[in-house]
Amino acid sequence: MVYRVIRVAVAGASGYAGGEALRLLLGHPEVEVGAVTAASSAGTRLGDVHPHLMPLAERVLAETTPELLAEHDAVVLALPHGASAALAAQLPDDLLVLDCGADHRLADPVAWKTFYGSEHAGTWPYGMPELPTAPFSTTTSGAAPDKQRAALVGARRVAVPGCYPTGISLALAPGFAAGLLEPDDVVVVAASGTSGAGKGLKPNLLGSEVMGSMSPYGVGGVHRHTPEIEQNLSGAAGEPVTVSFTPTLAPMPRGILATCTATVRAGVTAAQLREAWNTAYTDEPFITLLPEGSWPRTADVLGSNVVAMGLALDERVGRVVVVAAEDNLTKGTAGAAVQCLNLAFGLPETLGLPTTGLAP
Ligand SMILES: NC(=O)C1=CN([C@@H]2O[C@H](COP(=O)(O)OP(=O)(O)OC[C@H]3O[C@@H](n4cnc5c(N)ncnc54)[C@H](OP(=O)(O)O)[C@@H]3O)[C@@H](O)[C@H]2O)C=CC1
Numbered sequence: 001m002v003y004r005v006i007r008v009a010v011a012g013a014s015g016y017a018g019g020e021a022l023r024l025l026l027g028h029p030e031v032e033v034g035a036v037t038a039a040s041s042a043g044t045r046l047g048d049v050h051p052h053l054m055p056l057a058e059r060v061l062a063e064t065t066p067e068l069l070a071e072h073d074a075v076v077l078a079l080p081h082g083a084s085a086a087l088a089a090q091l092p093d094d095l096l097v098l099d100c101g102a103d104h105r106l107a108d109p110v111a112w113k114t115f116y117g118s119e120h121a122g123t124w125p126y127g128m129p130e131l132p133t134a135p136f137s138t139t140t141s142g143a144a145p146d147k148q149r150a151a152l153v154g155a156r157r158v159a160v161p162g163c164y165p166t167g168i169s170l171a172l173a174p175g176f177a178a179g180l181l182e183p184d185d186v187v188v189v190a191a192s193g194t195s196g197a198g199k200g201l202k203p204n205l206l207g208s209e210v211m212g213s214m215s216p217y218g219v220g221g222v223h224r225h226t227p228e229i230e231q232n233l234s235g236a237a238g239e240p241v242t243v244s245f246t247p248t249l250a251p252m253p254r255g256i257l258a259t260c261t262a263t264v265r266a267g268v269t270a271a272q273l274r275e276a277w278n279t280a281y282t283d284e285p286f287i288t289l290l291p292e293g294s295w296p297r298t299a300d301v302l303g304s305n306v307v308a309m310g311l312a313l314d315e316r317v318g319r320v321v322v323v324a325a326e327d328n329l330t331k332g333t334a335g336a337a338v339q340c341l342n343l344a345f346g347l348p349e350t351l352g353l354p355t356t357g358l359a360p
């Protein structure tokens with residue numbers, strides 16, 4: 001099949017998510033990288049902020065304006081939340097806008113206000129193609145669940161998921177969609193590499209604070225990804241799901257390892273659990289369910305668009321344990337954006353996206 005070249009601009013190109021979007025777009029066979037824009041670093045050579053993006057080293061970061069972005073077929077917004085909604089409101093309807101920020105992810109304005117403290121900007125199709133969106137029964141039908149993918153084909157606005165919600169939602173959704181898990185006893189503890197916080201200097205991210213130490217943050221149900229995870233799992237379950245989520249910071253630049261546990265319904269077996277996850281993900285190119293007894297490592301998915309997960313039933317306490325690994329910058333944001341771009345333009349979903357990690 002012959003495709004036309006798609007011109008894609010990246011706003012926030014000097015940041016971590018923008019840089020990762022550019023790395024992936026440079027390897028995409030149907031994409032030409034258009035404008036690269038920023039804020040305080042406008043006027044700087046891209047090679048000075050992202051020396052690893054050698055083919056683009058001589059490009060100069062431009063000011064971020066709606067007029068410049070509108071000259072493209074698609075734009076990746078890799079800006080702080082709030083900034084992307086204001087900009088997106090000035091962009092034409094027929095331009096594909098992929099927002100890596102949080103502004104358009106939540107459907108509930110009250111949850112938005114509670115966790116972000118500002119006015120809700122509205123809700124866009126949610127960019128997690130593999131997410132089961134309706135309850136199904138592997139025991140009665142053996143059919144795969146409906147997925148979020150359908151809402152992304154041909155879309156012109158996409159809310160790219162948060163990095164933690166990506167691995168965590170995909171880790172647990174099959175169990176909820178299959179009706180195997182209790183909705184009110186989900187506990188997640190996840191460790192993230194420091195690039196998850198963006199490139200800005202923050203006191204807790206100084207090298208001497210991070211190196212050789214792990215630390216919790218956003219403890220006590222206050223992290224802003226909590227409502228996003230609950231929204232995704234509730235959609236899969238068909239009933240409200242509540243989650244206790246604790247993030248931690250790990251001394252590594254990239255990667256998330258999420259340990260997700262939930263109480264299983266009475267009588268649920270390990271075989272039923274594995275069947276539900278298998279049914280949900282067997283045809284998904286970017287989700288790897290590891291064999292029994294195998295567990296993912298962040299190193300195995302670095303730079304790849306894959307979420308790798310291992311699953312077990314802790315029979316002693318009646319809980320499913322799913323450990324998921326992802327690269328926060330790839331499947332956790334920029335890779336998901338490119339995957340959604342492919343769906344939006346009717347390209348093969350996997351085009352330009354790596355499925356192998358960087359090891360050792
Ligand atoms: N890092 C990650 O792992 C993930 C990030 N995200 C989301 O992606 C978005 C970008 O994150 P990240 O790359 O980490 O952040 P960074 O802080 O690394 O980069 C932010 C970028 O936005 C630009 N910028 C800041 N304010 C404005 C503005 N008002 N108008 C235009 N550009 C602006 C900055 O430009 P300049 O440098 O010139 O000031 C920079 O290019 C955020 O919404 C984040 O939550 C989502 C999932 C994972």
Ligand SMILES: CC(=O)N[C@@H](CCC(=O)OP(=O)(O)O)C(=O)O
Binds near residue numbers: 162163
């Ligand atoms: C390690 C670290 O600090 N990670 C960030 C998550 C980044 C992200 O995904 O943020 P958005 O939802 O705004 O896109 C955090 O916990 O705030």
